[in-house]
Amino acid sequence: MLTTRPRGTADILPGQVEHWQYIEDMAVRVCREYGYREIRTPIFEHTELFVRGVGESTDIVEKEMYTFQDRGERSITLRPEGTASVVRAYLENKLYAGPQPVKAYYIGPMFRYDRPQAGRYRQFHQFGVEVFGAQQPAVDAEVMALAMDFYGRLGLNDLELHINSLGCPTCRIVVREKLQQFFKPVLGELCPNCQSRYARNPLRILDCKSTRCTELALEAPTTVDCLCPECRTHFEQVQQYMLDLGIPYVLDKQLVRGLDYYTHTAFEIMSPDIGAQSSVGGGGRYNGLIEACGGPPTPGIGFALGLERILLTLQKRGKLPNIQAGPVVFLVAVGDRAVRESFSLLARLRAAGVAADMDYQGRSLKAQMKYAGKLGVRYAVIIGEDELKRGSVMLRDMDAGGQREIPAGEVIGALKDN
């Protein structure tokens, strides 16, 4: 136990962490260009926030939350998703009093007590954005465009974007009734799960992956069939904007998102080659959420993308860049005096902005060279008795294999550009 990490968590080691930084840097860059600013909220919140924000009847709240009592008897929960926290911060800090809309993004760990499998972990990471205070369909399109742009810049140009509209609460009531009417005669044929969904949330039957349910759902009325005029117009305009932007998408009438708060536009991005957990991101509009959390009626929309799943996709497709993160220069010193000289040269190189390192194991020249090779440095600077006598150093190009002796005073200048 002492030496094993908790189930469903991962250590991100040197060599892998560079890939995370690559993805995160890309997210930051894209967000900046789209006018989104970073927000950092606590990793834990009062349990109540998620119960209200995510929805009591969701799987997340019913069985996946990391909840505990703190020493002050408060019920605390490790955040299972990002939106609720951002909404809370928006309200608590009265950001609604400032210029609207507020466009924010976050990158960080989320926690769900699930059984781990390919692409699913108990601590996982999301990159998400939220827009509060804008109800225009162009915003829906912008948010989806941002997500697709982000994937595209990572080299994932062919991910499938599925979109749907769930309508407003009024439309919901209509679909609900129509669905119940539709499924009533075949209720017995549905999977046990969907039989209970029938009463509670018949929408979810559309989303069921059990083959019989899927077959039956093919002919079922869908949310888009039941949209009120305003919702219909909104959705049509969203699609028009997507067309204008040239972003391909699939109209997926079966798409129903699992979190209760979604209204209007809902979308999901799929990656076909990372196993059963193929969704690499999803989001949608949640016009009632902010009010439900005690704020003024405020439209909202956002998405969350799973960084582990993106990483898996990049890995599967060989799209991860080779990143040389180690030092560029390695100092090879032979003899006590050379070690002392090298140590101070090391400090001067670093001060000049050159990523440099040297041996601290008292290794032989040969072993130091070997180690330098393993580190993958571009240059080795060799200092021994001969060089000390001549006031020079041996500068070796580890890739080319050649080396030349230069005056000690010129080393920093020669390496500075690296």
Added chain:
RNA sequence: GUGGAUGUAGCUCAGCUGGUUAGAGUACCAGAUUGUGGCUCUGGGGGUCGUGGGUUCAAAUCCCAUCAUCCACCCCA
């Protein structure tokens, strides 16, 4: 929460139906080359066989439990 597969050296794995000091490749360290990495050769260190019980004269091998990993269901990122 449910089901299946798997846990032997840092890593990838072998170890037949239970039988002496548990092996290979690779990685690591050193030497061959007393001032030079990547190739080759030689040598060396490193394993409570996931953990805990049980069966047996004898368990890495059989049984049970437990933990973990992987995959799938469920759900989602």
